[in-house]
Amino acid sequence: KNEVEQSPQNLTAQEGEFITINCSYSVGISALHWLQQHPGGGIVSLFMLSSGKKKHGRLIATINIQEKHSSLHITASHPRDSAVYICAVRSNQFYFGTGTSLTVIP
Amino acid sequence: DTAVSQTPKYLVTQMGNDKSIKCEQNLGHDTMYWYKQDSKKFLKIMFSYNNKELIINETVPNRFSPKSPDKAHLNLHINSLELGDSAVYFCASSSAGEEQYFGPGTRLTVT
Numbered sequence: 001k002n003e004v005e006q007s008p009q010n011l012t013a014q015e016g017e018f019i020t021i022n023c024s025y026s027v028g029i030s031a032l033h034w035l036q037q038h039p040g041g042g043i044v045s046l047f048m049l050s051s052g053k054k055k056h057g058r059l060i061a062t063i064n065i066q067e068k069h070s071s072l073h074i075t076a077s078h079p080r081d082s083a084v085y086i087c088a089v090r091s092n093q094f095y096f097g098t099g100t101s102l103t104v105i106p
Numbered sequence: 107d108t109a110v111s112q113t114p115k116y117l118v119t120q121m122g123n124d125k126s127i128k129c130e131q132n133l134g135h136d137t138m139y140w141y142k143q144d145s146k147k148f149l150k151i152m153f154s155y156n157n158k159e160l161i162i163n164e165t166v167p168n169r170f171s172p173k174s175p176d177k178a179h180l181n182l183h184i185n186s187l188e189l190g191d192s193a194v195y196f197c198a199s200s201s202a203g204e205e206q207y208f209g210p211g212t213r214l215t216v217t
Contacts, residue, residue: 033205037147043196043208086149093162094151 003027006087006097013104019074021100023087026068034061034072035086037099046072046085077104109133112197112209119187120217127182127212129197137161138180139206140172141196149196155180156202184214192216 004025013019023032034046047054047061049070054061058077063070074081082104087097110131119125131138139154139162153172154162160172169185180199184191197209 031203035208041194041211043198043211045205045207048205084147088149096149096151098146098148 002098003091003095004087004089004097006085006100008100009098010101011103013077013102015078015104015106017077017104019077019081019102019104021072021085021087021102023070023072023097024068025070025087025089025095027089027091027095029065029068029089029091031090032063032070033088033090034070035088037084037086039083043086074102079104079106110197110199110207110209112195112212114212115210116213116215118215118217121187121189123187124183124185125187125214126184127195127197127214129180129182129209131178131197131199131207133199133207135199135201135207136177137200137202138174139198139200140180140182141198142166143194143196143211145193152182152195153180187216189216 007022032049036044036046049063058075060073084099084101086099089095113128137156140152141149143149152166155174158174171183173181192215194211194213196211198206200206
């Protein structure tokens with residue numbers, strides 16, 4: 001069983017929809033990362049969280065340490081948000097989720 | 107200027123060869139990482155270096171060895187390449203406890 005589980009694996013949304021991607025983990029962590037991998041392959045770090053909530057533009061990330069759960073929300077989704085979103089946690093080492101492939105249709 | 111750069115971008119080589127992938131960061135970060143992304147797009151950390159000391163060393167084959175000549179560089183050497191080494195290798199860097207910045211990746215194909 002993977003230490004980090006993401007859901008859903010695949011997600012298709014209409015432009016403008018509110019999107020939520022979930023991440024659950026089973027290890028003690030010092031930080032949780034949300035990464036975005038573009039169709040071209042490049043990886044960008046979106047957020048690093050150890051508690052609470054962070055917001056960058058239309059993206060919001062939350063974490064509940066007690067429940068070992070994090071969510072990534074995208075408001076007013078746009079086709080350029082189409083990418084794979086990866087949850088990663090830092091414990092004694094880094095563990096990665098298998099990613100959520102998001103497609104936003106115009 | 108590119109923050110984290112990797113060379114080469116593509117590398118095609120035969121089984122049994124020895125190859126290196128170079129990584130450089132100009133962000134002044136003190137920690138650098140190497141990741142492997144397999145054909146199923148699953149990311150796994152291989153190594154990280156902090157101030158020239160190895161601080162995470164995953165259970166990777168000892169054919170893989172990181173070399174850090176200075177704080178701005180972390181090169182990945184691979185000996186006796188095998189078919190299963192074919193993957194995309196990403197370098198990244200960060201300051202302690204901060205977000206990571208990723209390089210563009212190196213696609214290694216072993217034939």
